[in-house]
Amino acid sequence: MCADASDPLVIRSLEFLGGMASPDGWRPEPQLPEIAFAGRSNVGKSSLLNRLVGRKKLARVSNTPGRTREINFFKVNDAFVLADLPGYGYARISKEQRTAWKPLIEGYLRRSSQLRGIVHLLDARHEPTIDDRRMLDFVAELGLPTIVVLTKMDKLTTPRAAQRLIAIPADLEVDPAQVIGFSAVTGAGRDDLAAAIETLLAQPSWKEATA
Numbered sequence: 001m002c003a004d005a006s007d008p009l010v011i012r013s014l015e016f017l018g019g020m021a022s023p024d025g026w027r028p029e030p031q032l033p034e035i036a037f038a039g040r041s042n043v044g045k046s047s048l049l050n051r052l053v054g055r056k057k058l059a060r061v062s063n064t065p066g067r068t069r070e071i072n073f074f075k076v077n078d079a080f081v082l083a084d085l086p087g088y089g090y091a092r093i094s095k096e097q098r099t100a101w102k103p104l105i106e107g108y109l110r111r112s113s114q115l116r117g118i119v120h121l122l123d124a125r126h127e128p129t130i131d132d133r134r135m136l137d138f139v140a141e142l143g144l145p146t147i148v149v150l151t152k153m154d155k156l157t158t159p160r161a162a163q164r165l166i167a168i169p170a171d172l173e174v175d176p177a178q179v180i181g182f183s184a185v186t187g188a189g190r191d192d193l194a195a196a197i198e199t200l201l202a203q204p205s206w207k208e209a210t211a
């Protein structure tokens with residue numbers, strides 16, 4: 001782990017605050033800036049968060065049975081709150097469970113006054129799913145700043161990786177400058193992602209900015 005002075009996101013402390021289980025359920029007081037992480041199940045979100053913060057505790061909490069369907073909140077460095085959104089679109093669960101994430105995630109995104117942005121994860125190898133597109137459309141409509149991260153880049157050859165970094169933003173009509181390639185195995189993209197998060201945190205809430 002890179003924890004030197006040049007690291008834009010040195011993690012000094014990480015505290016689990018609790019989970020939000022329903023759209024009007026408990027959530028932490030919105031005092032600190034928040035950054036949300038979203039993606040379909042198995043996209044590599046736990047692995048990315050582990051790499052980003054260098055703490056196994058985070059993935060351990062978020063993967064605890066009963067917590068996988070909740071939004072899990074972590075306070076980082078007493079400076080910001082990381083909101084780990086439930087993975088969506090897992091095929092082997094009931095249709096009811098498959099759509100349960102929508103009101104929870106959308107309600108949270110719509111009503112969180114301190115939210116600075118969302119990090120949306122996509123598997124670099126696959127085409128974005130219908131659920132991915134719906135989520136991206138939803139955050140675009142809200143005007144929420146978005147970073148798109150392509151995960152598992154180590155599974156691609158270098159030319160293929162370069163090609164996906166162009167093709168996916170073109171397909172989704174997002175600015176390629178918003179897209180970061182990432183590998184939890186090699187650590188590639190970790191510092192770029194940390195820097196992009198720092199930039200989002202330095203900005204005023206998008207709600208205030210658009211008010």
Ligand code: GDP
Pocket residue numbers: 039040041042043044045046047048087151152153154155182183184185186
């Ligand atoms: P989550 O369900 O989104 O939290 O996904 P996980 O982090 O649990 O990862 C799902 C699977 O993909 C696991 O088998 C991981 O080992 C694997 N995985 C995640 N990130 C990477 C990566 O960057 N490279 C490779 N090769 N495998 C990864």
